[in-house]
Structures are given as C-alpha cells and as structure tokens.
Amino acid sequence: MPLCVFDIYPDGTAEVPQDESLTGPGTYRWWHFDLADPALPGWVAANLPPIPAGALLQPETRPRCDRFADGIILNLRGINLNAGEDADEMVSVRLWVDSDVIITVRMRKVFTIDDIRRQTEADNPPPTTADFLEVLISRLTQRIEQEVVKIADITEFYEDDLEDETTPIPKDLSETRRRVIRLRRYLEPQQAALDRLIEINMPIIPEPDTLRIRESANRTTIAVEELNALRERLITVQDEHDLYVARKQARHGYVLSIAAAVFLPLSFLTGLFGVNVGGMPGVGSPWAFTLLCLGMTLLVLVLLVLLKWLRWL
Template identity: 65%
Template structure:
C-alpha cells in the first residue's frame, strides 16, 4: 500500500516495516504514500482523526501549517524536478507529524523526500519527527533558492542585452516572467506556513529545531523578496524593449510623414497636368515638360524649407 514504511530509532538506524500499525517500536514511524493509492482513503480514517485524515487526501492544496491537538498538519511545495515537467509547477507534499509518527502524501515524485528516503536506507535517518521536518524543509528551500538564482542569472543576461540596441527582445522573456509569477504564487503562502511552523508551541518541536526552522523560514522570505525584485526587473526589461520598438515605429512613421508632406503637392501637380482635356498649357511647347520638372523640384525645396522652419526636420 505505502511507498515505504520505516521505524526510525534514536541512533538513526532504521527498520523497514510490513505491518499496518500506525506506530512502531522506534522513536517514530514514517509512512510515505502516493495520493493515487486507492487504499489510502480507507487506511487514514482508521488511524487518524477526521481533520488530519481529510487534509492528507485533498486533491488541491496550498502551503499551510496548522496545529491539531498534539500534532501538525503541514502542506509544503517544492521545485518540480520530474522529467519533462516545468520546474515552476511546484510539487506538493501533505504531512501529518506527531510525537511518534510522520505521514507524508505526494501526488508527484518529490525529490526532497527521495533524498531523505535514500538517507534512511543508508542508515542516516533524522532522529526525531522535528529533525525529519527540518531535513525536508531544508532540502525544499535549497532547491527553491537554486531556481531563484537561475532566474536571477537570466534577468542579468536580459539587462545586459539592453546595452545593444540591435538586440531583439528575448523570445523567452514572457515565459520567464510567467515562471516568476507561478513560483511566487506558491512561495508567498509557504513563507507564511514556515513562519508559523518556526513559532509553533508543541512538545514535538523543541527550541533548537525551532531556531533552525526560523533560519529556513528567513531563507524562504529572502527568496520571495528576490522574486519580487525579479518580477520588477523583468517588467522593466520588457518595458525597455517595448519602448525601443515604439521609438523605432515612431521614427519610421515620422520619416513617412515627412516624405508624404513633400510628395503630396508634387502628386497634386502630376495629377493635375495628367488630365487629357483641351486647354492644358504647354501642349505645343517642347520645353513644357522640363519646366514642369524644374517647378516640381523647386516646390520640393520649398516644402523642405517649410518643414525645417516648422521644426519637423
């Protein structure tokens, strides 16, 4: 049924479990489930109160931290490292943490939990439920910071391109802006949840663990603030590119307006002298065409002088 179940002992050693009891002989028992497991919805109500059991099987979640009796209901988000899936579509982990049991439920693979699982199988397990939560939050936060730093490098690259007017707008700029928006959507409530977690007053979260969790909450706050700055920086880059395009279009339109201002009267003259009716002057004069061309050239010069005096040029 479960993805894995381990009894974890005070010295960090572990033992795989094959029974269905909620707790075991160790300091605590870790249950790790897949949300799509059909047996999960039957197992949870048999072993947990209704509210924590319901929170663990919710299909849609947001980061939260709520105390329930002597335990914690905790939902967190992590960077999506699954192959073929965008990193900013963050994966969720639902948790119930008590003095002697940790239950985690995931819908998609959470690599931070896989790291902990590999450590447990290697005999280096978190010694207490609080240490387990700290290890998970630490790994989730580290990957978030890596993702934010990667976006910051992209922002620096975009800003450097602004020094060259011939560089076109980067095609992936809109996608990067959406990436920041999606990350911040989850990290803002996660910051609130981690601050609540660091301040929770329960025996299962002793003060030393609370101090370390406060530091992790502070790192998440810094990541959210950096995302706010990146959002503004990327918007400024987009505005600068839009301004450059607008200036280019205005310059081209200005040149077309000047050309139209010069050639409009010339077009009027050619249209007037192009009518095929009797009485047109110069029909019998072989120099008439030359005089017309000279007159049009003089008119063009006059129009340029008028535009110059009008400060159009």
C-alpha cells in the same frame, strides 16, 4: 500500501516494521504514501481523526500549517524535478506530524523525500520528527533557491542585451515571466506557512529545531523577495523592448509623414497637369515638361526649407 515505512530508533538506526500499527517501538515511525493508492483513504480514516485525514487526501493543496490537537497539519511545495515537467510546476507534499509518527503523502515524485528515504535506508535518518521537518524544509528551500538563481541569471542576461537596442526581444521572456508568477503563487503562502510553523509552541519542535526551521523560513522569505524583484526587472526589460519598438515605429511614421508632406503638392501638380482636356498650357511647347520638372524641384526645396524652419526636420 505505503511507498515506504520505517521505524527510527534513538541510536540512529532504521528498520522496516513488520506490523501495521500507526506507531512503533522507535522514536517515531515514518509512513510515506502515494495519493493515487486506492487503499490510502481507508488507512488514514482508520488511523487519523477526520480533519488531518482529509488534509492528507486533498487532490489540490496550497502551502499551509495548522495545529490539530498534539500534531501538525503541514503542506509544502518543492521544485518539480520530474523528467519532462516544468520545474516551476511545484510538487506538493502533505504531512501529518506528531511526536511519534510522520505521515507524508505525495501526488508526484518529490526528490527531497527520496533523498531522506535513501538517507534512512543507509541508517542515517533524521533522529526525531522535528529533525525530519528541519531536513525536509531545508532541502526544499535549497532547491527553490537554486531555481531562483537560474531565473536571476537569465534576467541579468536580458538586461545586458538592452545595451544593444538592435537586439530583438527574447523569445522566452514571456515564459520566464510566467515562471516567476508560478513560483510566487506557491512560495508566498509557503513563506506564511513556515512563519506559522515556527510560531507554534509545541513539545515536538524544541527550541534548537525551531531556530533551524526559522533559518529556512528566512531563506524562503529572501527567495520570495528576490522573485518580487525579478518580476519588476522582467517587466522593465519588457517595457524597454516595447519602448524601443514604439520609438522605431514612431520614427518610421515620422519619415512617412515628411515624405507625404513633400510629395502631396507634387502629386497635386502632376494630377493637375495630367488632365487630358483642351486648354492645358505648354501642350505645344517642347520645353514645358522641363519647366514643370524644374518647378517641382524648386517646390521640393522650398518645402524642405519650410519644414526645417518649422523644426519638423
């Protein structure tokens, strides 16, 4: 059934309960499940109202925060630290929070939840459900900030490379832009969900905890703003590289156009004097080829002077 379940007591201790009741004798009872558990749908249907039960079982989620009766439906996203998976493919955690029970459901391993689990096993659990939320949100936000800093460092490296126009476009630039897009996809609704959470006036989240959650919400807002700035900076980097390529192509096209302008008359002359018919001048003169070459050389000089006078060169 559950991946773990603990009764949290007021003295800061925690123990694994022996009964299967939704709540226990402590301050609150924490249940943690895997969404793939086939017994989970029946358990939540037996212990929760239909709406929060359905929210815990949704296969696809987006960050949300809604009040239901005396509890809170909360979906959050965290950085994916699972081996072989992309960090920006954020993992979800579904929560039902009441004054005396917390239910968390995951689809993939959420390392922040595992941190709280180890902390609880060491008899150092969050003492209340509000503290649990504050610790969870704070640690999720911390890992998000670390990921944003990594992208910011990569972006700064790209910008430094722009000083040397001969540097080719980074091969992973488009992937970095996709990382920003994927993070923004979840962090913007997560920012809204946290703003909603701190606005909920409920006894299970007293004022001191609300202030701490507000700080995490503010950090999430800063992360979203930084991602917006990184998106624009990465677009600028891409535009600079595209502009350099366009200028290089234009310069090559310009050189080819000048060459065509010079050699087109010469091609006409060589084609004209290469006609194999009678009556061509100079056929019997040994100096005819020399004079033709000198004439074409003079024509090239005249064309170059003309192009220079027209400021095409």
